């Protein structure tokens with residue numbers, strides 16, 4: 001089955017967002033970042049492990065009546081750096097966004113160091129990380145200096 | 160970049176030139192030991208959320224010798240923090256009273272966070288296991304005084320390099336200079352953290368990790384000793400096995416270079432044999448005395464006054 005035919009198994013959406021080229025198996029993590037649980041009532045299609053010329057296998061998410069904030073786009077970059085985002089309006093692609101890992105990450109993740117000030121209970125401090133390498137992705141907590149490697153990021157998501 | 164109005168969070172915030180300026184002024188205060196009126200109109204807050212004797216007294220003495228008024232507390236007990244106030248609110252209160260805030264806290268990043276909240280300069284007097292920049296300043300000043308330079312020497316940093324903030328800060332401090340080589344001597348469990356090692360690599364400092372002082376004793380010019388705490392070992396037997404490798408004795412020193420100097424941020428427990436105190440190698444008591452002039456110099460430079 002070609003990728004085109006795979007995507008045809010789900011009908012086109014009128015208004016909303018298509019997130020394509022998600023690394024295979026990461027669709028549910030992306031949904032978690034977007035806080036989409038299904039209870040919001042948004043018509044959502046999740047395709048997992050479909051063939052992709054570029055990635056071998058990939059996941060796709062289509063969400064009706066929901067556009068993404070830039071903060072959400074940045075967060076997706078952390079777990080799905082290959083993803084492409086198409087904003088659909090009236091059945092046509094209104095805008096294409098390529099996710100890009102930002103220089104700094106504010107919020108989204110918690111610091112893995114339990115004694116970091118950002119993990120102090122009730123303290124109104126937002127975790128902040130500096131991106132010290134984009135490929136492979138390496139982050140560093142601005143407060144405590146802890147280095148975070150790509151494979152640790154998913155379990156630190158607070159979304 | 161200079162010091163005026165700046166926060167002091169990490170020794171890495173400063174340049175070699177900054178430190179040389181600091182050393183010059185510390186040297187002046189060292190040889191002109193008297194009280195000054197340079198900070199007469201200033202209030203210095205000592206916010207020690209974690210107990211401390213040495214660092215706090217040294218800051219207090221330095222501030223008072225400069226003529227400043229000193230306020231503060233020395234542990235969370237009895238403060239509104241114990242009643243559930245956030246750290247941020249306590250810092251805001253102090254910021255309202257003081258012109259300069261010295262903070263010690265058990266959480267890494269507390270000083271940076273305080274600096275983001277406070278309008279007045281914040282000096283980090285130790286945040287968890289991370290930074291202790293004023294300790295590193297006085298350590299480097301000690302070496303500068305003893306050897307007339309920090310460059311070109313072979314160093315061994317010994318003990319708990321993972322949780323010890325003095326050791327981490329000292330290593331960071333060395334990267335601002337050009338040491339010949341830095342040996343990191345620790346049990347495998349207490350190796351320097353990845354972010355510390357990364358700075359050594361980025362700055363191109365030649366370093367090597369070792370397991371015992373014995374292996375490097377004949378090569379080094381400076382030995383920086385820190386405590387290896389029993390509590391750090393999940394298995395007490397492991398501690399018993401390794402502790403001897405980090406104990407400095409007269410016998411070990413037989414192989415040392417004549418001019419080799421031993422530094423220790425103090426307090427020590429049993430990592431340096433008391434018999435070592437009377438040898439020409441012991442520099443830790445001299446080092447401790449330099450705490451006051453170095454902190455006097457730092458406070459003056461931040462406020463922007465000179466004698």
Ligand SMILES: [Zn+2]
Nearest residue numbers: 111116141144
């Ligand atoms: Zn942290």
